Amino acid sequence: GLRVLEALAASGLRSIRFAKEVPGLQAVVANDFSARAVELMNRNVAFNGVGDLVAPGMADARYPLLFTAPQQPTPKPTGEEPFDVIDLDPYGSPAPFLDAAVQAVSEGGLLCVTCTDMGVMAGNSAETCYSKYGAVSLKGKFCHEMALRIILHSLDSRANCYQRFIVPLLSISADFYIRVFVRVFTGQAKVKASASKQALVYHCVGCGTHHLQRLGKVMSHGTGFKYGAATGPPVGPTCEFCQQRHQLGGPMWAEPLHDPAFVERVLAALQSSPGRFQTEERMQGMLSVVTEELGDVPLYYTLDSLSSTIHCNTPSLLQFRSALLHAGYRVSLSHACKNAVKTDAPPAVLWDIMRCWAKIHPVKRERLAETSPASRILSVEPTLQASFTLRDDANPSSRKRGLKRFPENPEAFWGPKARAKAG
Numbered sequence: 001g002l003r004v005l006e007a008l009a010a011s012g013l014r015s016i017r018f019a020k021e022v023p024g025l026q027a028v029v030a031n032d033f034s035a036r037a038v039e040l041m042n043r044n045v046a047f048n049g050v051g052d053l054v055a056p057g058m059a060d061a062r063y064p065l066l067f068t069a070p071q072q073p074t075p076k077p078t079g080e081e082p083f084d085v086i087d088l089d090p091y092g093s094p095a096p097f098l099d100a101a102v103q104a105v106s107e108g109g110l111l112c113v114t115c116t117d118m119g120v121m122a123g124n125s126a127e128t129c130y131s132k133y134g135a136v137s138l139k140g141k142f143c144h145e146m147a148l149r150i151i152l153h154s155l156d157s158r159a160n161c162y163q164r165f166i167v168p169l170l171s172i173s174a175d176f177y178i179r180v181f182v183r184v185f186t187g188q189a190k191v192k193a194s195a196s197k198q199a200l201v202y203h204c205v206g207c208g209t210h211h212l213q214r215l216g217k218v219m220s221h222g223t224g225f226k227y228g229a230a231t232g233p234p235v236g237p238t239c240e241f242c243q244q245r246h247q248l249g250g251p252m253w254a255e256p257l258h259d260p261a262f263v264e265r266v267l268a269a270l271q272s273s274p275g276r277f278q279t280e281e282r283m284q285g286m287l288s289v290v291t292e293e294l295g296d297v298p299l300y301y302t303l304d305s306l307s308s309t310i311h312c313n314t315p316s317l318l319q320f321r322s323a324l325l326h327a328g329y330r331v332s333l334s335h336a337c338k339n340a341v342k343t344d345a346p347p348a349v350l351w352d353i354m355r356c357w358a359k360i361h362p363v364k365r366e367r368l369a370e371t372s373p374a375s376r377i378l379s380v381e382p383t384l385q386a387s388f389t390l391r392d393d394a395n396p397s398s399r400k401r402g403l404k405r406f407p408e409n410p411e412a413f414w415g416p417k418a419r420a421k422a423g
């Protein structure tokens with residue numbers, strides 16, 4: 001059976017749920033460095049009758065000793081095998097616990113990591129983000145997905161120190177937090193590919209256009225691979241569309257956020273036991289959008305920001321998606337943002353589509369400053385003739401099926417509570 005460590009367990013609620021709801025576990029260690037928490041956990045574990053599976057432990061989760069040293073009094077209940085699953089659910093940032101976790105998890109084991117410091121990760125304090133995650137966050141429309149890519153970058157680069165690397169299974173942005181599920185493997189050769197999996201982001205402060213710059217390059221070489229420096233930059237000194245400057249963010253994980261086969265299995269499991277979870281509808285909606293996301297296209301634009309940049313009214317999602325499909329590109333939603341446009345169309349195509357839209361929905365140009373991004377973008381003739389004729393395939397299946405894809409307005413008692421008082 002699997003061995004699970006909940007390194008920051010507080011009341012032990014989650015560990016108790018693991019014990020009661022996940023069949024075939026060998027042991028669950030519910031750890032917290034607070035004596036009061038451990039006392040509560042002991043009570044909760046006894047109360048729930050899971051004492052045979054859940055062992056409360058008291059150690060500092062920042063140090064790998066917790067995970068490995070046999071001489072530690074707690075929390076090793078059985079044997080000395082490593083943990084197959086390590087769950088990190090901190091107040092705020094998991095950064096201090098990542099090093100220990102990437103070292104300690106078993107080969108191919110699973111890390112489940114929550115971050116609730118979304119201000120930091122979504123661009124409000126880029127410098128703090130760098131100190132915690134080794135990446136500069138940006139305040140772009142794509143900030144929620146970028147937050148996911150920042151924690152994945154951090155996990156991979158810390159794993160790399162120990163010749164390990166991550167493989168994401170599922171990366172979720174929900175409400176006020178993000179949570180990623182990644183497997184960790186060991187392999188000196190595979191770690192060499194990690195630089196090429198990360199990218200810097202150039203983000204135009206005027207029109208919001210973004211470009212990625214990978215940190216490394218992989219080339220196939222005989223039966224193996226050769227690694228080298230990436231070439232760049234992907235942008236000039238100013239934005240080609242609006243002539244303003246770029247902000248530089250990242251590095252962030254630029255590979256897929258999810259393993260589609262895994263997500264399909266989770267969806268199938270959900271469908272095979274209806275009524276099992278209160279949040280079933282929301283999970284089904286969110287995971288369905290996840291399966292539709294273009295895995296090979298990091299980040300996204302939003303319809304509102306594309307329209308507000310050029311001061312025009314907003315095309316409907318179906319119109320805009322149809323235009324992209326007519327032009328021969330792929331497009332998807334993102335679970336991380338309600339009106340996201342994730343597409344492999346280059347920014348020049350997006351702006352051409354917006355220019356065509358503005359031709360049929362004219363913008364009052366006289367009110368625009370000549371140097372504004374709107375004027376600069378609209379002063380160029382589109383080279384593409386966009387068609388907004390609706391296409392059936394422009395409507396994503398999750399939307400057609402009427403799934404509950406995005407959270408409703410908050411209910412009473414919604415959101416994180418204040419950190420518990422010491423005592």
Ligand SMILES: C[S@@+](CC[C@H](N)C(=O)[O-])C[C@H]1O[C@@H](n2cnc3c(N)ncnc32)[C@H](O)[C@@H]1O
Pocket residue numbers: 007008009010011012013014031032033034037059060061062089090091
């Ligand atoms: C957000 S709570 C965990 C909630 C829990 N996962 C749940 O689902 O109910 C974070 C916990 O981490 C504990 N903690 C903070 N720093 C720690 C450290 N260095 N080592 C161990 N536990 C720590 C705190 O005492 C607190 O109980």
Ligand SMILES: [Zn+2]
Pocket residue numbers: 204205206207208209239240241242243244373
């Ligand atoms: Zn620009």
